[in-house]
C-alpha cells in the first residue's frame with residue numbers, strides 16, 4: 345500500500361492533525377487550516393467557534409485531504425488531542441487488531457514525517473516517545489504475530505517508513521527472544537525509530553539517489569551512525585542501549601561492518617537485534633533502483649550472503665517469528 349498520500353508535510357509554525365482522527369462530535373476548539381493543493385499555502389478552513397458537520401468531514405476525505413493544521417500556539421493542546429484519540433483507537437474493540445494497527449501506523453507515519461522535517465531533535469524525541477508507547481501496546485499482544493505485522497507495513501523507500509518498520513520489528517523480535525522485559529519494549533521501539541536519525545544530517549540527494557551510490561557517496565552515507573551518535577550523545581533522555589543502536593546498527597559480528605568494524609559481543613545486543621531486522625526490512629522494501637523482494641526471496645538472500653555478520657541466535661529466531669501467523 346502506498347503511504348505517500350497519508351503523509352503530512354511540515355509547515356513552519358503549524359502542527360499537522362490527521363483528518364482520520366476528527367469526528368463531528370469531537371473537533372478541537374482551535375482554528376484549523378488547510379493546505380491549498382496548488383499554491384501549497386495554508387488557508388483558514390474552519391474557525392475555532394464553528395461546528396463541523398459529518399458532511400464536512402466526508403468532503404475532506406473525498407478530496408483526499410488527509411491533514412489539517414493548527415498554529416503552533418495550540419501545539420500542546422493538539423498533541424494532547426491526537427494522543428487521546430490514538431489511545432481510543434488502539435482500545436477500540438469494535439475494530440480488528442489488524443485494522444487498529446493499520447490505522448495507527450498510517451497516522452504515526454505522517455506525524456513522524458512532520459517531526460523529522462523539522463530537523464529538531466527535541467521534536468523527533470517527543471514524537472518517537474509517543475509513538476513507541478502507543479505501538480507497543482498493540483505489538484506486545486500475544487495475538488499479534490510478526491508474520492501478521494509484516495503484511496500490514498508500508499514498503500516505501502522513505503527514512504520514516506523504514507524507521508517505523510524497523511522499530512516494530514525490533515519490538516516483535518525482542519519480545520519473541522525475551523531479550524528485555526515488557527516494561528523495556530517501549531525503549532526498544534524508540535531506539536528503532538531513532539536508529540537512522542543521523543540521516544537527517546546526510547544530503548537528501550544521496551539518500552534518494554535513483555542509482556547505486558558511488559564510492560564517495562557511500563562513504564558520506566556511511567557516516568550516519570556517527571552523525572546520529574553525535575546528535576544524541578549528550579542527551580539525558582537517551583539510554584546507553586538506545587545510543588548503541590544508533591551507533592552500531594551497521595556493525596557486523598564478523599567485523600565487516602561500520603563505523604569501527606566492531607566484532608561479536610563488542611556490539612550491544614540491542615544493536616545486534618536492530619541489524620537483523622534492518623537488513624531484512626531493507627530487502628522487503630522498495631529501493632529507488634530496485635523493487636522489493638518477497639519474504640522468501642529476502643530470507644534466502646540473507647541465508648546465502650548476508651547472515652554471516654548477524655547474531656545467529658537472533659537471526660534464527662527472526663526466521664521462525666515471521667513464519668508464525
Ligand SMILES: [Fe+2]
Pocket residue numbers: 539540568593594
Ligand atoms: Fe542505518
